[in-house]
Amino acid sequence: MKNPFEKEDHTGLYVGIAIGAAAGIALGWLYLTDKGAQYRRQISRTVKEGASDLAATIIDKKTIIPKPLAKAGTDAVIKD
Numbered sequence: 001m002k003n004p005f006e007k008e009d010h011t012g013l014y015v016g017i018a019i020g021a022a023a024g025i026a027l028g029w030l031y032l033t034d035k036g037a038q039y040r041r042q043i044s045r046t047v048k049e050g051a052s053d054l055a056a057t058i059i060d061k062k063t064i065i066p067k068p069l070a071k072a073g074t075d076a077v078i079k080d
Contacts, residue, residue, distance in 0.1 A: 051074075051078055052074040052075050052078045053071065053074075055070070056073075056074045059073075
């Protein structure tokens with residue numbers, strides 16, 4: 001039988017609320033400020049560059065196409 005006077009642990013709830021609030025603030029800053037828009041463009045370029053480099057590396061390892069040529073192809077597909 002459960003003790004009705006024993007305190008329940010709500011740590012997970014508090015952590016979830018804190019993470020949700022932080023994520024909401026970050027997304028609000030990214031989408032509602034001019035500085036956030038600049039940062040979004042920077043993040044977008046970095047992600048696209050990383051995706052292009054990763055794809056070129058995979059193409060280089062799995063085929064006979066050299067990485068510089070594969071990089072040129074992936075850059076053409078992944079446009080700014």
